[in-house]
Amino acid sequence: DAFCAVVPAAGIGKRMQSDIPKQYLSLAGKTILEHCLLNLIAHPRIQHIILALHPQDPWFNKLGIASVPWLTVINGGKERADSVLNGLQQARMSEWVLVHDAARPCLPHTDIDKLLALAGGNEGGILATPVRDTMKRADEQGLVLRTEEREHLWHALTPQFFPRAQLQHALSNALAQNISITDEASAIEWAGGKVRLVQGDPCNIKITHPEDLALAEFYLQRMKK
Ligand code: CTP
Numbered sequence: 001d002a003f004c005a006v007v008p009a010a011g012i013g014k015r016m017q018s019d020i021p022k023q024y025l026s027l028a029g030k031t032i033l034e035h036c037l038l039n040l041i042a043h044p045r046i047q048h049i050i051l052a053l054h055p056q057d058p059w060f061n062k063l064g065i066a067s068v069p070w071l072t073v074i075n076g077g078k079e080r081a082d083s084v085l086n087g088l089q090q091a092r093m094s095e096w097v098l099v100h101d102a103a104r105p106c107l108p109h110t111d112i113d114k115l116l117a118l119a120g121g122n123e124g125g126i127l128a129t130p131v132r133d134t135m136k137r138a139d140e141q142g143l144v145l146r147t148e149e150r151e152h153l154w155h156a157l158t159p160q161f162f163p164r165a166q167l168q169h170a171l172s173n174a175l176a177q178n179i180s181i182t183d184e185a186s187a188i189e190w191a192g193g194k195v196r197l198v199q200g201d202p203c204n205i206k207i208t209h210p211e212d213l214a215l216a217e218f219y220l221q222r223m224k225k
């Protein structure tokens with residue numbers, strides 16, 4: 001079986017504080033977006049990628065990757081969930097769909113394999129890593145209310161992998177009701193669906209702050225070896 005991936009890349013990278021959106025910053029000779037796309041398409045079971053870009057994106061067409069046949073470019077939306085939903089509408093050929101952040105260039109293929117193994121089963125799932133630090137819940141004044149049970153807390157990463165129709169319904173209903181949605185799984189949860197956690201590699205970081213660049217570069221060099 002082969003699958004389609006949706007890559008939301010329409011964000012402005014506010015927290016990165018750079019002149020251009022973080023997906024267009026270069027790392028080890030290529031933009032972060034190119035690392036992300038080339039790594040996905042190099043997986044033998046990923047055959048097509050739907051890429052959501054900002055409607056006024058002036059950067060993408062300058063990249064060598066702009067005219068490859070395995071990529072469909074569509075307009076992203078206001079929030080990440082809008083971008084993903086636009087992408088899913090173009091992914092009708094794929095019964096299950098992977099959604100992966102453009103800002104995660106260090107995804108190991110072994111993690112993709114683990115996720116794709118969910119296809120045909122009864123629930124979709126997401127890559128996740130167990131939290132390492134002791135977790136506190138605090139009030140607005142910064143006073144600790146309590147310590148959360150660490151064994152039950154996970155970081156949600158991407159890719160996230162769900163039956164396309166299920167995800168499309170969940171996202172469009174959640175958006176219509178103004179529910180805040182920061183990943184695909186939260187829409188599925190909100191709709192009452194099940195989400196399987198698949199333990200992933202902690203090297204699959206989302207580049208968010210400037211200090212993440214050096215770490216991503218280190219992981220990328222290590223992946224090539
Ligand atoms: N994204 C998108 N459409 C949006 C917002 C975000 O496609 N309206 C994409 C980003 O380009 C990124 C991924 O969703 O690949 C994860 O989002 P995030 O890390 O929050 O990126 P930004 O929104 O660009 O960054 P920030 O939140 O710091 O502005």
Ligand code: MG
Pocket residue numbers: 011
């Ligand atoms: Mg964002």
